[in-house]
Amino acid sequence: MDKKLGLTALTALVLSSMLGAGVFSLPQNMAAVASPAALLIGWGITGVGILLLATAMLLLTRIKPELDGGIFTYAQAGFGELIGFCSAWGYWLCAVIANVSYLVIVFSAMSFFTDSPGHIVFGDGNTWQAMLGASVLLWGVHALVLRGVQTAAGINLAATLGKLLPLGLFVVLAIAAFNYDRFRIDFSGLSLGKPVWQQVKDTMLITLWVFIGVEGAVVVSSRARNKRDVGRATLLAVVAALFVYLLVTLLSLGVVPRAELADMRNPSVAGLMTSLIGPWGNLIIVSGLIVSVCGAYLSWTIMAAEVPMIAAQHGAFPRLLSRQNARGAPAASLWLTNGCVQLCLILIWLTGADYNTLLTIASEMILVPYFLVGAYLFKLAYRKGQPAVTAVAIGASLYGLWLLYASGPLHLLLSVVLYAPGMLLFLFARRKGQALTALKPVEKMAMGVLVLAALPAAWMLMQ
Numbered sequence: 001m002d003k004k005l006g007l008t009a010l011t012a013l014v015l016s017s018m019l020g021a022g023v024f025s026l027p028q029n030m031a032a033v034a035s036p037a038a039l040l041i042g043w044g045i046t047g048v049g050i051l052l053l054a055t056a057m058l059l060l061t062r063i064k065p066e067l068d069g070g071i072f073t074y075a076q077a078g079f080g081e082l083i084g085f086c087s088a089w090g091y092w093l094c095a096v097i098a099n100v101s102y103l104v105i106v107f108s109a110m111s112f113f114t115d116s117p118g119h120i121v122f123g124d125g126n127t128w129q130a131m132l133g134a135s136v137l138l139w140g141v142h143a144l145v146l147r148g149v150q151t152a153a154g155i156n157l158a159a160t161l162g163k164l165l166p167l168g169l170f171v172v173l174a175i176a177a178f179n180y181d182r183f184r185i186d187f188s189g190l191s192l193g194k195p196v197w198q199q200v201k202d203t204m205l206i207t208l209w210v211f212i213g214v215e216g217a218v219v220v221s222s223r224a225r226n227k228r229d230v231g232r233a234t235l236l237a238v239v240a241a242l243f244v245y246l247l248v249t250l251l252s253l254g255v256v257p258r259a260e261l262a263d264m265r266n267p268s269v270a271g272l273m274t275s276l277i278g279p280w281g282n283l284i285i286v287s288g289l290i291v292s293v294c295g296a297y298l299s300w301t302i303m304a305a306e307v308p309m310i311a312a313q314h315g316a317f318p319r320l321l322s323r324q325n326a327r328g329a330p331a332a333s334l335w336l337t338n339g340c341v342q343l344c345l346i347l348i349w350l351t352g353a354d355y356n357t358l359l360t361i362a363s364e365m366i367l368v369p370y371f372l373v374g375a376y377l378f379k380l381a382y383r384k385g386q387p388a389v390t391a392v393a394i395g396a397s398l399y400g401l402w403l404l405y406a407s408g409p410l411h412l413l414l415s416v417v418l419y420a421p422g423m424l425l426f427l428f429a430r431r432k433g434q435a436l437t438a439l440k441p442v443e444k445m446a447m448g449v450l451v452l453a454a455l456p457a458a459w460m461l462m463q
Contacts, residue, residue: 004225005153007233010217012157013299014237017213019163019244020296021105021267024289026210026245027252028268031261033202035189036253041196042203043249047242049399050211053370054238056377056396057218058231059389063380065227069310070219071369076314078376082426082443087372088311089422090365090415095304096337098212098363100344102297103134109293112286131349135342137294141301142338148327149223149302156302159295164244166288170269171247173276178254185257204406210245212366213296214238215373219303222310223328305334318429361418364404364411371400413457420454423447 005013022029030039060067060074067073072091076084108125110133115121122130145152189199217224217233224230248269252261255272264271267289273281309330312322323332374396381389404412426447430439439447 005150005220005223005229006225007229007236009150009153009157010220010224010229010233011236011240012160013153013220013302014214014216014233015240016156016160016163016295017216017299017303018211018237018241018296019160019167019292020102020213021289021293022210023167023245023248024267024269024285024292026206026249026268027261027272028264028266029206030203030249031253031258031264033192033206034199035187035192035196035258036183036250037188038196038199038203039249039253042200042207043242043246045200046204046207046211047246049395049402050214050238050242051235052392052395052399053373054214054234055392056374057215057234059392060373060377060380061218061221061227061231063377063389068222068224068227069314070221070307071215071373072307072311072316073314074376075369075372076316078379079372080440080443081316082439082446083372084314085311085316085422085426085429086419087369088307088316089419089425091369092304092307092311092337093418094363094366095300095307096340097344099297099300099304099337099341100348102293102300103138103341103345104130104348106137106290106293106297107133109286109290112282126348128349131345134345137297138338138341138345141298142334144298145301145305145334146325146327146329146331148329149220149306150328152298152302156295156298159291159298163288163292163295166284167244167248167269169284170273170276171244171251174247174251174255174272177276178251180254182257183250183254186259189258191259201406204402207245208367208403208406209363211238211241212363213299213303215369216299216303219306219310301334301337304337305330308333308336312429316426316429318425360408361411361415364407365415365418367400367403367407368412370403371397374398374400414460416450416453417457420451423451 034042064074064077067077072084072088075087104125106125107122107130110130111120111122111124115123120127122133125134141152144155188196192199194202214234214237217230217237221227221230252268252272256264256275261268267285270282270285270289273285275281308317308321309324309332311317312319312333321333321336325331374393378390378393378397381393
């Protein structure tokens with residue numbers, strides 16, 4: 001029996017990791033900050049940028065097929081062990097915190113079926129009942145992934161189809177109800193009181209997050225049946241996701257005027273479906289939201305467990321985390337990842353803490369590896385004198401820099417609070433493992449700066 005992942009499974013993994021809860025709130029989020037004209041420009045910029053990034057990943061899988069450890073190995077091969085470790089550490093932290101948010105969102109959405117004004121069961125996903133339900137889901141998915149990444153990827157394919165059905169139904173109904181005159185109302189957004197280019201910038205703050213997960217196939221490239229499928233799956237998933245986002249966002253403005261859409265409660269697609277087919281629309285979309293988030297959670301669980309295992313195999317993380325079980329699942333890494341997720345769920349329930357700032361900072365850490373993908377491709381292409389590849393690399397690098405700028409440089413600076421503890425893990429892994437090369441003076445200096453900068457950064461976060 002072939003235990004490797006084929007093109008369909010890889011594409012579903014990438015698509016599922018990108019299509020989470022955000023797509024169901026996209027119409028309101030976009031209408032609140034931008035006019036139809038700004039949306040068309042914003043999606044155009046985002047579409048070009050994300051396709052350049054996906055193409056850069058495809059080219060790297062062809063130029064460096066031996067680097068089958070995903071974006072971590074690109075960072076390590078191109079810029080040294082410390083940068084490689086920081087890439088893996090930041091990616092893993094982001095995945096852990098994002099998985100916590102997925103579990104909270106699932107049970108917050110479940111409250112639609114269980115809660116009433118006088119009877120709160122799941123609430124905002126932070127009650128003890130929600131924590132208990134999230135824990136059951138957490139360890140259920142844990143057991144599923146332990147049965148093998150291939151088994152989990154097969155179920156993820158079904159979940160991906162499940163989330164596309166309600167979105168597909170919405171698109172069909174929205175096309176039937178679309179009114180071009182309604183779409184053109186205040187086309188340039190005079191009522192927003194902002195110029196079109198400012199509106200475009202505001203849309204970028206939203207669009208940059210909906211493609212997080214584009215690297216899914218690259219992360220699990222060592223499990224691909226055909227290495228060439230990794231790049232193909234990435235491009236196919238990006239094109240499919242971009243198509244879905246464009247249709248959901250733009251068609252909504254032809255169903256409901258922008259000002260009215262901007263005031264809708266999220267998930268706004270549920271409100272739009274209710275206006276199209278009545279009360280059943282809300283039920284269909286909320287059910288689709290739950291399936292969508294569960295599918296995204298499964299994809300991110302696979303990726304969150306894969307990265308520490310790969311980093312451990314390359315000596316950046318403790319060797320213990322490289323262990324796989326008899327089915328080839330990254331067992332040690334998975335236990336660590338889900339143990340951290342469980343701890344976060346308990347802390348959220350006990351303290352009622354707002355972890356949104358932490359989520360924002362951790363999410364920004366995942367953007368650094370995206371920039372390094374383009375930068376590494378540029379390094380390779382420039383040496384080999386390949387103008388076409390160099391052009392793609394420059395475009396992907398510029399898009400990566402734009403993502404870091406648009407998401408807020410301050411949060412990137414504050415991320416040293418999360419990078420600093422990783423330095424201890426990095427040193428421990430090097431001492432216990434067999435470090436192939438000595439750290440360069442500049443790497444030692446960078447480690448010292450990170451640790452020292454963590455103190456004022458932590459003070460700023462607590463203000």
